Amino acid sequence: MPISPRARSPRPGAPRKRTTAPKRKVLFVASECAPYAKVGGLADVVAALPKTLRRMGHDARIVLPLYASMDRTQYGIRFLRSACVHMGKGEEQWIGVHGASLDGGVPVWFVEYDRFFGRPGLYDDAGGEYGDNAFRFALLSKAALQICKDSGFIPDVMHAHDWPTALVPVFLKTWDRVLSPLSATASVLTIHNIGYQGVYHASAFPYIGVGGEHFAPDRFEDHGKINLLKAGIFFADALTTVSPGHAREIVEPVGGMGLAPRLDARRADLTGILNGADYDHWNPETDPLIPARYSARDLSGKGACKAALQRRMGLAERPDWPLFGIVSRFAPQKGFGLLVECLQAALGQMAFQLAVLGTGDPWMENYFGGLAAAWPGRVACHVGFSNELSHWIEAGSDFFLMPSLYEPCGLNQMYSMKYATLPVVRATGGLDDTVENYDEATDGGTGFKFWQPTASALQNTIGWAVSTWFDRPRHIARLRRNAMREDFSWEHAVAEYVNVYERAIAARRLSA
């Protein structure tokens, strides 16, 4: 992907926009939502955005699958009623509809259908991706419409997220179109990750139950298979992705990962809206999960967090050495291939420590385990998913590594800045939009950036951060103050989403 330095997005820190738009009913339909079910940042967004919409007077609600891993007692999830969902080929699927309330009072409906969701994983398990994912998430998407009809909650907008719920816009435009109480409901599809499109064998198409004319190259058809995201892109009234930078990338051939022509065709309806950071959960002044609290005025608690992290992860207790943190899905997108190429050499040449938390690709899990064994006291790795440890790493590290090959937005670099942990990132998508590169002449900036997706560019940038730590500590202190001052709160993004909702509603009226 051609990447060039560009002016930083003006959004962070910009004055908050006031919106005079009417209060709307918005139903989020998604496959993840923190804390119920989380694999990555999608879960954080689906939790925070409806909560903020409600604070601003909108009636936002959420529909999720009821996964086996959800603790029904802990979250107060209770059975409400049964419902019949009509799928293709005359299939009637009886689901259980459950309810709960997410922090901030967001009503959540859960779709119980054990044959599909009563499994250990969300999308996959040790045996790989579930073979029936097209069926599982088609049912979820259709169930969301049924829940609206049965409950009488008729949203102005249904907001779908990524391939798992990309069929929501499809069903809204193709099911029961004239008679349905949802005939005026608009749809917005947010693309969080274009690298996952939901491409499946065409034998799932009849189950989706839309007319055969939609098995066309501009809609479902993708080299003889079906592509759920592509269909959603065609049918949604408005499209968004999670940073302005990524919106520019995905209409280009490399960034679009095969969907650039479809996205280019809808360029006028596509908006890049930078994700926010939920400071209710990610704020070192109030975070109940970290060993000590701190603020920009008094960073002493950060030193305590670093020492505690070093002890917990078995690193040498060295306040004087810079500690790099990683919290990530181990996926090719995250650029760990570059790290693998340069880490041995970097560890040999420079004084720093590395604390890693991640899970995913077994090869990466083994690699970091092996690296920790080879560099005792210098490198530590915890393989698994731990929300608490992720907060510890944010608070206890000095630098946060995100060498992503592509990154639609990225949340950890925003969390890091709030925790005075300076991001070291490749300048792509949302990383480029949110991190301002260190300027040695002015001691401005909020982190360290590199552009070329090469191991040497990454190694040089790690070296730049390490040498700044040792040689220019006053600049580090200044960068930390700059970073902590950034304001990525969700209110900014919500104002932009509300505008998109209004545009989607207007487009729906025109197409009715």
Ligand code: ADP
């Ligand atoms: P992505 O959605 O591509 O994974 P993001 O940066 O948007 O990347 O969001 C990742 C989210 O998942 C963050 O909240 C991060 O803290 C969390 N996360 C990722 N891996 C783990 C893990 N192993 N344990 C705990 N949290 C994790």
Ligand code: GLC
């Ligand atoms: C995706 C992207 C990530 C983004 C997250 C939430 O999984 O990889 O960059 O922050 O979704 O939108």
